[in-house]
Amino acid sequence: MIDNTQHKIKAYLAGVNLNDPNFDYYMTELANLAEANNYEVVGQSVQRAEAIVNSTYLGSGKVNLIKNMAHGLGAEVLVINDELSPMQIRNLEQMTKLRVVDRTELILEIFSSRARTKQAKLQVQLARLQYELPRLHPSENNLDQQRGSGGSTGGGFANRGAGESKLELNRRTIGKQISAIKHELKDIAGQEEIKSARRNQSRLPKVALVGYTNAGKSTTMNGLLQAFGVENSDKQVFAKDMLFATLDTSVRRIDLDKGFSFILSDTVGFVSKLPHNLVDSFKATLQEAKDADLLVNVVDATDPNMNQMIKTTMSVLEEIGVTGIPIITAYNKADLTERSYPxxxxxxxxxxxxxxxxxxxxxxxxxxxxxxxxxxxxxxxxLSAGKELGYLHEHAHVENEDYQDDGIHLVANIAPEDQARFLQYVQQ
Ligand SMILES: Nc1nc2c(ncn2[C@@H]2O[C@H](COP(=O)(O)OP(=O)(O)OP(=O)(O)O)[C@@H](O)[C@H]2O)c(=O)[nH]1
Ligand SMILES: [Mg+2]
Known part of the structure:
Protein backbone atom coordinates (compact mmCIF):
# COMPACT_ATOMS: atom_id res chain seq x y z
CA MET A 1 0.00 0.00 0.00
CA ILE A 2 1.16 3.52 -0.75
CA ASP A 3 1.75 5.58 2.36
CA ASN A 4 0.39 9.01 1.60
CA THR A 5 0.16 10.21 5.19
CA GLN A 6 2.49 13.12 4.54
CA HIS A 7 0.13 14.52 1.89
CA LYS A 8 -2.85 14.57 4.21
CA ILE A 9 -4.11 17.77 5.74
CA LYS A 10 -3.94 17.61 9.52
CA ALA A 11 -7.22 18.21 11.29
CA TYR A 12 -8.17 18.83 14.90
CA LEU A 13 -11.65 17.83 16.08
CA ALA A 14 -13.85 19.65 18.59
CA GLY A 15 -17.34 19.21 19.95
CA VAL A 16 -19.64 20.48 22.68
CA ASN A 17 -21.30 17.77 24.76
CA LEU A 18 -24.71 18.90 25.98
CA ASN A 19 -25.10 15.79 28.11
CA ASP A 20 -25.86 13.65 25.10
CA PRO A 21 -25.50 9.93 25.94
CA ASN A 22 -24.45 9.28 22.32
CA PHE A 23 -21.81 11.98 22.30
CA ASP A 24 -18.77 9.66 22.20
CA TYR A 25 -20.26 7.80 19.28
CA TYR A 26 -20.77 11.04 17.36
CA MET A 27 -17.13 12.02 17.95
CA THR A 28 -15.92 8.60 16.73
CA GLU A 29 -18.09 8.98 13.68
CA LEU A 30 -16.73 12.50 13.12
CA ALA A 31 -13.17 11.14 13.17
CA ASN A 32 -14.16 8.49 10.59
CA LEU A 33 -15.77 11.15 8.42
CA ALA A 34 -12.65 13.33 8.68
CA GLU A 35 -10.48 10.42 7.61
CA ALA A 36 -12.88 9.65 4.77
CA ASN A 37 -12.24 13.24 3.64
CA ASN A 38 -8.53 12.48 3.58
CA TYR A 39 -7.68 14.42 6.73
CA GLU A 40 -5.26 13.10 9.29
CA VAL A 41 -6.84 13.53 12.71
CA VAL A 42 -4.16 14.80 15.11
CA GLY A 43 -6.23 15.46 18.22
CA GLN A 44 -9.55 16.44 19.68
CA SER A 45 -11.11 18.58 22.40
CA VAL A 46 -14.48 18.20 23.99
CA GLN A 47 -16.34 20.75 26.06
CA ARG A 48 -19.11 19.79 28.45
CA ALA A 49 -21.66 22.57 28.61
CA GLU A 50 -25.29 23.37 29.35
CA ALA A 51 -25.67 25.36 26.14
CA ILE A 52 -23.89 26.22 22.91
CA VAL A 53 -22.21 29.66 22.90
CA ASN A 54 -24.13 31.58 20.27
CA SER A 55 -21.28 33.55 18.75
CA THR A 56 -18.42 31.03 18.92
CA TYR A 57 -20.01 27.60 19.57
CA LEU A 58 -17.30 26.82 22.14
CA GLY A 59 -16.46 29.01 25.13
CA SER A 60 -13.64 31.51 24.50
CA GLY A 61 -11.23 29.86 26.93
CA LYS A 62 -11.71 26.56 25.15
CA VAL A 63 -11.23 28.21 21.77
CA ASN A 64 -7.85 29.56 22.88
CA LEU A 65 -6.83 26.19 24.21
CA ILE A 66 -7.82 24.53 20.95
CA LYS A 67 -5.96 27.16 18.97
CA ASN A 68 -2.73 26.42 20.84
CA MET A 69 -3.15 22.66 20.79
CA ALA A 70 -4.09 22.52 17.11
CA HIS A 71 -1.28 24.80 15.95
CA GLY A 72 1.17 22.88 18.13
CA LEU A 73 0.17 19.67 16.36
CA GLY A 74 0.44 21.23 12.91
CA ALA A 75 -3.31 21.21 12.20
CA GLU A 76 -4.68 23.42 9.45
CA VAL A 77 -8.32 22.53 9.82
CA LEU A 78 -10.68 22.56 12.80
CA VAL A 79 -13.53 20.08 12.34
CA ILE A 80 -16.63 20.74 14.44
CA ASN A 81 -19.07 18.01 15.50
CA ASP A 82 -22.23 20.04 14.73
CA GLU A 83 -23.57 22.25 11.99
CA LEU A 84 -22.48 25.83 12.73
CA SER A 85 -24.05 29.15 11.88
CA PRO A 86 -22.16 31.33 9.38
CA MET A 87 -21.30 33.71 12.23
CA GLN A 88 -19.88 30.90 14.37
CA ILE A 89 -17.69 29.74 11.50
CA ARG A 90 -16.37 33.26 10.87
CA ASN A 91 -15.67 33.96 14.50
CA LEU A 92 -13.97 30.63 15.08
CA GLU A 93 -11.82 31.08 11.98
CA GLN A 94 -10.75 34.53 13.11
CA MET A 95 -9.95 33.39 16.63
CA THR A 96 -8.13 30.16 15.79
CA LYS A 97 -6.55 31.11 12.45
CA LEU A 98 -7.62 27.67 11.27
CA ARG A 99 -10.00 26.75 8.52
CA VAL A 100 -13.24 25.66 10.22
CA VAL A 101 -15.25 22.83 8.72
CA ASP A 102 -18.52 21.88 10.37
CA ARG A 103 -20.08 18.42 10.23
CA THR A 104 -22.38 19.33 7.38
CA GLU A 105 -19.59 20.80 5.24
CA LEU A 106 -17.49 17.72 5.95
CA ILE A 107 -20.20 15.32 4.76
CA LEU A 108 -20.87 17.51 1.72
CA GLU A 109 -17.17 17.44 0.82
CA ILE A 110 -17.05 13.66 1.03
CA PHE A 111 -20.17 13.33 -1.09
CA SER A 112 -18.69 15.79 -3.64
CA SER A 113 -15.53 13.80 -4.04
CA ARG A 114 -17.42 10.49 -4.35
CA ALA A 115 -20.17 11.48 -6.78
CA ARG A 116 -19.78 9.68 -10.09
CA THR A 117 -23.07 9.68 -11.96
CA LYS A 118 -24.58 12.85 -13.33
CA GLN A 119 -27.55 12.55 -10.97
CA ALA A 120 -25.35 12.11 -7.89
CA LYS A 121 -23.17 15.04 -8.93
CA LEU A 122 -26.16 17.31 -9.40
CA GLN A 123 -27.74 16.19 -6.14
CA VAL A 124 -24.56 16.98 -4.21
CA GLN A 125 -24.15 20.31 -5.97
CA LEU A 126 -27.73 21.23 -5.12
CA ALA A 127 -27.17 20.39 -1.45
CA ARG A 128 -23.97 22.47 -1.41
CA LEU A 129 -25.57 25.52 -2.95
CA GLN A 130 -28.50 25.30 -0.56
CA TYR A 131 -26.03 25.08 2.32
CA GLU A 132 -24.04 28.06 1.02
CA LEU A 133 -26.90 30.38 0.14
CA PRO A 134 -27.69 31.58 3.68
CA ARG A 135 -23.96 31.62 4.43
CA LEU A 136 -22.98 34.27 1.90
CA HIS A 137 -21.58 37.28 3.65
CA PRO A 138 -20.78 40.81 2.43
CA SER A 139 -17.19 40.62 3.63
CA GLU A 140 -16.41 37.55 1.52
CA ASN A 141 -18.55 38.39 -1.39
CA ASN A 142 -16.57 37.12 -4.32
CA LEU A 143 -18.23 33.99 -5.56
CA ASP A 144 -14.98 32.73 -7.05
CA GLN A 145 -13.59 32.60 -3.55
CA GLN A 146 -16.60 30.92 -1.99
CA ARG A 147 -15.46 27.82 -0.24
CA GLY A 148 -16.29 24.54 -1.87
CA SER A 149 -18.50 25.99 -4.57
CA GLY A 150 -17.11 23.42 -6.94
CA GLY A 151 -15.47 25.94 -9.20
CA SER A 152 -18.50 26.24 -11.42
CA THR A 153 -20.24 29.13 -9.73
CA GLY A 154 -18.18 32.06 -10.99
CA GLY A 155 -18.79 34.19 -14.02
CA GLY A 156 -21.45 36.64 -15.05
CA PHE A 157 -20.04 39.59 -13.12
CA ALA A 158 -19.53 41.75 -16.23
CA ASN A 159 -23.19 42.48 -16.73
CA ARG A 160 -23.89 43.34 -13.12
CA GLY A 161 -26.64 45.96 -12.79
CA ALA A 162 -25.68 49.37 -11.39
CA GLY A 163 -26.12 49.65 -7.65
CA GLU A 164 -26.50 45.93 -7.10
CA SER A 165 -24.22 44.76 -4.34
CA LYS A 166 -21.99 41.79 -4.94
CA LEU A 167 -23.79 39.98 -2.16
CA GLU A 168 -27.14 40.39 -3.91
CA LEU A 169 -25.58 39.31 -7.17
CA ASN A 170 -24.09 36.24 -5.57
CA ARG A 171 -27.40 35.35 -3.96
CA ARG A 172 -29.14 35.77 -7.27
CA THR A 173 -26.53 33.70 -9.13
CA ILE A 174 -26.78 30.87 -6.62
CA GLY A 175 -30.57 31.09 -6.68
CA LYS A 176 -30.52 30.72 -10.46
CA GLN A 177 -28.13 27.80 -10.29
CA ILE A 178 -30.33 26.09 -7.72
CA SER A 179 -33.37 26.29 -9.95
CA ALA A 180 -31.39 25.17 -13.02
CA ILE A 181 -30.10 22.11 -11.15
CA LYS A 182 -33.56 21.33 -9.78
CA HIS A 183 -34.87 21.46 -13.32
CA GLU A 184 -32.21 19.13 -14.61
CA LEU A 185 -32.74 16.73 -11.71
CA LYS A 186 -36.46 16.70 -12.41
CA ASP A 187 -35.75 15.58 -15.97
CA ILE A 188 -33.49 12.81 -14.73
CA ALA A 189 -36.03 11.81 -12.07
CA GLY A 190 -38.67 11.71 -14.81
CA GLN A 191 -36.61 9.21 -16.77
CA GLU A 192 -36.00 7.21 -13.59
CA GLU A 193 -39.73 7.21 -12.89
CA ILE A 194 -40.42 5.71 -16.28
CA LYS A 195 -37.92 2.95 -15.59
CA SER A 196 -39.35 2.37 -12.13
CA ALA A 197 -42.91 2.36 -13.51
CA ARG A 198 -41.82 -0.39 -15.87
CA ARG A 199 -40.46 -2.31 -12.92
CA ASN A 200 -43.68 -1.74 -11.00
CA GLN A 201 -45.63 -2.94 -13.97
CA SER A 202 -43.73 -6.18 -14.00
CA ARG A 203 -45.06 -6.53 -10.45
CA LEU A 204 -42.09 -8.43 -9.23
CA PRO A 205 -41.59 -7.89 -5.49
CA LYS A 206 -39.06 -5.19 -4.64
CA VAL A 207 -36.36 -5.65 -2.05
CA ALA A 208 -34.11 -2.73 -1.00
CA LEU A 209 -30.75 -2.99 0.74
CA VAL A 210 -30.42 -0.14 3.24
CA GLY A 211 -28.14 0.63 6.16
CA TYR A 212 -25.22 2.49 7.60
CA THR A 213 -22.40 3.36 5.24
CA ASN A 214 -19.69 0.70 4.79
CA ALA A 215 -21.86 -2.06 6.30
CA GLY A 216 -21.60 -4.20 3.18
CA LYS A 217 -24.76 -3.47 1.16
CA SER A 218 -23.00 -3.41 -2.21
CA THR A 219 -21.01 -6.55 -1.38
CA THR A 220 -24.29 -8.24 -0.45
CA MET A 221 -25.82 -7.20 -3.75
CA ASN A 222 -22.81 -8.55 -5.61
CA GLY A 223 -23.10 -11.83 -3.69
CA LEU A 224 -26.76 -12.20 -4.68
CA LEU A 225 -25.94 -11.24 -8.27
CA GLN A 226 -23.18 -13.78 -8.46
CA ALA A 227 -25.42 -16.54 -7.14
CA PHE A 228 -28.70 -15.62 -8.81
CA GLY A 229 -28.19 -12.70 -11.19
CA VAL A 230 -29.55 -12.96 -14.71
CA GLU A 231 -26.30 -12.02 -16.41
CA ASN A 232 -23.94 -11.50 -13.56
CA SER A 233 -20.54 -10.54 -14.85
CA ASP A 234 -21.08 -6.94 -16.01
CA LYS A 235 -23.70 -6.12 -13.44
CA GLN A 236 -21.60 -6.09 -10.29
CA VAL A 237 -21.78 -2.86 -8.32
CA PHE A 238 -18.93 -0.85 -6.80
CA ALA A 239 -18.00 -1.96 -3.28
CA LYS A 240 -15.08 -0.59 -1.30
CA ASP A 241 -13.83 -0.11 2.23
CA MET A 242 -14.70 3.58 2.50
CA LEU A 243 -17.56 5.71 3.73
CA PHE A 244 -20.11 6.55 1.04
CA ALA A 245 -18.68 4.31 -1.69
CA THR A 246 -22.19 4.21 -3.18
CA LEU A 247 -23.96 7.46 -3.95
CA ASP A 248 -26.58 6.32 -6.41
CA THR A 249 -29.05 3.50 -6.71
CA SER A 250 -28.44 0.30 -8.64
CA VAL A 251 -31.38 -1.91 -9.47
CA ARG A 252 -31.02 -5.52 -10.59
CA ARG A 253 -33.29 -8.47 -11.17
CA ILE A 254 -32.58 -11.55 -9.06
CA ASP A 255 -33.88 -14.96 -10.18
CA LEU A 256 -33.80 -17.38 -7.27
CA ASP A 257 -33.27 -21.10 -7.84
CA LYS A 258 -36.87 -22.21 -7.92
CA GLY A 259 -38.05 -19.47 -10.22
CA PHE A 260 -38.96 -16.89 -7.60
CA SER A 261 -37.80 -13.50 -8.88
CA PHE A 262 -37.52 -10.11 -7.28
CA ILE A 263 -36.07 -6.69 -7.97
CA LEU A 264 -33.13 -5.78 -5.72
CA SER A 265 -31.81 -2.28 -5.15
CA ASP A 266 -28.62 -1.01 -3.50
CA THR A 267 -28.42 2.61 -2.47
CA VAL A 268 -26.52 5.31 -0.61
CA GLY A 269 -25.51 4.50 2.97
CA PHE A 270 -26.47 6.50 6.01
CA VAL A 271 -24.62 8.30 8.79
CA SER A 272 -25.86 10.22 11.87
CA LYS A 273 -27.08 13.78 11.43
CA LEU A 274 -27.16 13.54 7.63
CA PRO A 275 -27.57 17.13 6.48
CA HIS A 276 -31.20 17.90 5.67
CA ASN A 277 -30.28 19.49 2.34
CA LEU A 278 -28.49 16.33 1.37
CA VAL A 279 -31.34 14.05 2.38
CA ASP A 280 -33.67 16.32 0.49
CA SER A 281 -31.48 16.37 -2.61
CA PHE A 282 -31.16 12.58 -2.58
CA LYS A 283 -34.91 11.91 -2.40
CA ALA A 284 -34.97 10.59 -5.99
CA THR A 285 -32.07 8.25 -5.25
CA LEU A 286 -33.81 6.97 -2.14
CA GLN A 287 -37.12 6.41 -3.92
CA GLU A 288 -36.43 2.69 -4.45
CA ALA A 289 -36.39 2.15 -0.68
CA LYS A 290 -39.73 3.93 -0.41
CA ASP A 291 -41.34 1.64 -2.98
CA ALA A 292 -39.91 -1.57 -1.56
CA ASP A 293 -41.95 -4.53 -0.32
CA LEU A 294 -39.11 -5.55 1.97
CA LEU A 295 -36.06 -3.75 3.39
CA VAL A 296 -32.85 -5.56 4.26
CA ASN A 297 -31.02 -3.48 6.85
CA VAL A 298 -27.37 -4.46 6.47
CA VAL A 299 -25.43 -4.00 9.71
CA ASP A 300 -21.70 -4.37 10.37
CA ALA A 301 -21.77 -6.91 13.21
CA THR A 302 -18.14 -6.19 14.09
CA ASP A 303 -18.65 -2.52 14.86
CA PRO A 304 -18.88 -1.69 18.58
CA ASN A 305 -21.37 1.05 17.68
CA MET A 306 -23.63 -1.38 15.84
CA ASN A 307 -26.76 -0.56 17.84
CA GLN A 308 -26.28 3.16 17.30
CA MET A 309 -25.91 2.50 13.60
CA ILE A 310 -29.19 0.57 13.52
CA LYS A 311 -30.89 3.50 15.29
CA THR A 312 -29.32 5.94 12.82
CA THR A 313 -30.61 3.91 9.87
CA MET A 314 -34.11 3.73 11.35
CA SER A 315 -34.24 7.46 11.97
CA VAL A 316 -32.97 8.38 8.47
CA LEU A 317 -35.56 6.01 6.97
CA GLU A 318 -38.24 7.76 8.99
CA GLU A 319 -36.95 11.14 7.86
CA ILE A 320 -37.23 10.23 4.19
CA GLY A 321 -40.72 8.83 4.76
CA VAL A 322 -39.91 5.13 4.54
CA THR A 323 -42.24 3.69 7.16
CA GLY A 324 -44.36 0.57 7.59
CA ILE A 325 -42.22 -1.64 5.31
CA PRO A 326 -41.21 -5.04 6.72
CA ILE A 327 -37.51 -5.27 7.63
CA ILE A 328 -34.94 -8.04 7.83
CA THR A 329 -31.92 -7.11 9.94
CA ALA A 330 -28.87 -8.69 8.33
CA TYR A 331 -25.79 -8.69 10.58
CA ASN A 332 -22.86 -8.84 8.17
CA LYS A 333 -19.12 -9.60 8.38
CA ALA A 334 -19.67 -12.62 10.64
CA ASP A 335 -16.41 -14.03 9.26
CA LEU A 336 -14.60 -11.46 11.40
CA THR A 337 -16.38 -12.65 14.57
CA GLU A 338 -16.09 -15.85 16.56
CA ARG A 339 -19.70 -16.79 15.92
CA SER A 340 -20.83 -19.50 13.53
CA TYR A 341 -22.71 -18.41 10.44
CA PRO A 342 -25.01 -18.24 8.57
CA LEU A 383 -52.82 -25.97 -24.92
CA SER A 384 -53.97 -22.77 -26.62
CA ALA A 385 -53.41 -20.62 -23.50
CA GLY A 386 -49.86 -19.64 -24.43
CA LYS A 387 -50.30 -16.11 -23.14
CA GLU A 388 -51.46 -17.26 -19.70
CA LEU A 389 -48.56 -19.70 -19.54
CA GLY A 390 -46.12 -16.93 -20.42
CA TYR A 391 -47.65 -14.74 -17.71
CA LEU A 392 -47.24 -17.48 -15.11
CA HIS A 393 -43.61 -17.96 -16.02
CA GLU A 394 -43.01 -14.23 -15.68
CA HIS A 395 -45.01 -13.51 -12.53
CA ALA A 396 -45.47 -16.75 -10.63
CA HIS A 397 -43.25 -19.54 -9.45
CA VAL A 398 -43.90 -22.59 -11.64
CA GLU A 399 -42.77 -25.70 -9.80
CA ASN A 400 -43.93 -28.32 -12.24
CA GLU A 401 -45.06 -28.33 -15.86
CA ASP A 402 -46.38 -31.34 -17.75
CA TYR A 403 -47.72 -31.27 -21.32
CA GLN A 404 -50.49 -33.86 -21.85
CA ASP A 405 -53.27 -34.44 -24.38
CA ASP A 406 -55.85 -32.57 -22.32
CA GLY A 407 -53.59 -29.54 -21.74
CA ILE A 408 -50.71 -28.30 -19.63
CA HIS A 409 -50.69 -29.55 -16.03
CA LEU A 410 -48.94 -27.10 -13.71
CA VAL A 411 -48.14 -26.59 -10.08
CA ALA A 412 -47.62 -22.84 -9.55
CA ASN A 413 -47.19 -20.48 -6.62
CA ILE A 414 -49.22 -17.42 -7.47
CA ALA A 415 -49.22 -13.92 -5.98
CA PRO A 416 -52.47 -12.88 -4.24
CA GLU A 417 -53.29 -10.27 -6.87
CA ASP A 418 -53.02 -12.84 -9.70
CA GLN A 419 -54.96 -15.67 -8.08
CA ALA A 420 -58.42 -14.62 -9.38
CA ARG A 421 -57.12 -14.63 -12.95
CA PHE A 422 -56.25 -18.34 -12.75
CA LEU A 423 -59.15 -19.65 -10.65
CA GLN A 424 -60.92 -20.97 -13.76
CA TYR A 425 -57.97 -23.33 -14.40
CA VAL A 426 -57.68 -24.68 -10.86
CA GLN A 427 -57.85 -28.50 -10.50
CA GLN A 428 -58.90 -30.20 -7.30
N1 LIG B 1 -14.58 -9.39 6.11
C1 LIG B 1 -15.67 -8.96 5.48
N2 LIG B 1 -15.67 -7.79 4.84
C2 LIG B 1 -16.81 -7.41 4.21
C3 LIG B 1 -17.98 -8.20 4.21
N3 LIG B 1 -18.94 -7.54 3.53
C4 LIG B 1 -18.38 -6.37 3.10
N4 LIG B 1 -17.10 -6.29 3.50
C5 LIG B 1 -16.17 -5.19 3.24
O1 LIG B 1 -16.68 -3.99 3.80
C6 LIG B 1 -16.34 -2.87 2.98
C7 LIG B 1 -17.59 -2.09 2.62
O2 LIG B 1 -18.42 -2.85 1.80
P1 LIG B 1 -19.48 -2.21 0.82
O3 LIG B 1 -20.26 -3.36 0.25
O4 LIG B 1 -18.85 -1.25 -0.11
O5 LIG B 1 -20.38 -1.42 1.86
P2 LIG B 1 -21.66 -0.50 1.59
O6 LIG B 1 -22.63 -0.78 2.68
O7 LIG B 1 -22.14 -0.69 0.19
O8 LIG B 1 -21.01 0.94 1.81
P3 LIG B 1 -21.42 2.40 1.20
O9 LIG B 1 -21.76 2.22 -0.24
O10 LIG B 1 -20.18 3.17 1.43
O11 LIG B 1 -22.55 2.87 2.02
C8 LIG B 1 -15.62 -3.46 1.77
O12 LIG B 1 -14.24 -3.34 1.96
C9 LIG B 1 -16.04 -4.92 1.76
O13 LIG B 1 -15.08 -5.76 1.16
C10 LIG B 1 -17.93 -9.47 4.91
O14 LIG B 1 -18.89 -10.24 4.98
N5 LIG B 1 -16.77 -9.79 5.52
MG1 LIG C 1 -22.32 0.62 -1.36
Missing part, protein backbone atom coordinates in the same frame (compact mmCIF):
# COMPACT_ATOMS: atom_id res chain seq x y z
CA UNK A 343 -27.57 -18.24 11.30
CA UNK A 344 -31.24 -17.24 10.97
CA UNK A 345 -33.14 -16.08 14.03
CA UNK A 346 -36.68 -14.91 13.34
CA UNK A 347 -36.34 -11.94 11.03
CA UNK A 348 -32.64 -11.59 11.66
CA UNK A 349 -29.66 -13.13 9.97
CA UNK A 350 -26.00 -13.38 10.95
CA UNK A 351 -23.99 -13.80 7.75
CA UNK A 352 -21.02 -12.82 5.64
CA UNK A 353 -21.67 -11.17 2.30
CA UNK A 354 -18.52 -12.87 0.98
CA UNK A 355 -19.74 -16.39 1.82
CA UNK A 356 -21.92 -18.26 -0.73
CA UNK A 357 -23.73 -20.30 1.96
CA UNK A 358 -24.62 -17.04 3.72
CA UNK A 359 -25.96 -15.53 0.51
CA UNK A 360 -28.15 -18.60 0.07
CA UNK A 361 -29.46 -18.19 3.64
CA UNK A 362 -30.25 -14.55 2.94
CA UNK A 363 -32.04 -15.52 -0.27
CA UNK A 364 -34.10 -18.09 1.70
CA UNK A 365 -35.04 -15.50 4.29
CA UNK A 366 -36.03 -12.99 1.61
CA UNK A 367 -38.08 -15.68 -0.17
CA UNK A 368 -39.89 -16.55 3.04
CA UNK A 369 -40.77 -12.93 3.73
CA UNK A 370 -41.59 -11.70 0.26
CA UNK A 371 -43.41 -14.71 -1.08
CA UNK A 372 -45.19 -15.70 2.15
CA UNK A 373 -48.62 -14.77 0.79
CA UNK A 374 -48.16 -16.69 -2.46
CA UNK A 375 -50.38 -19.77 -2.71
CA UNK A 376 -49.73 -23.04 -4.50
CA UNK A 377 -52.28 -24.17 -7.13
CA UNK A 378 -52.63 -27.19 -9.39
CA UNK A 379 -53.70 -25.85 -12.75
CA UNK A 380 -54.78 -27.29 -16.08
CA UNK A 381 -54.26 -24.80 -18.90
CA UNK A 382 -55.62 -25.47 -22.39
Missing amino acids: QIEGNDLLYSAQDPASIRALADLITKRVFSNYKSFQLLLP
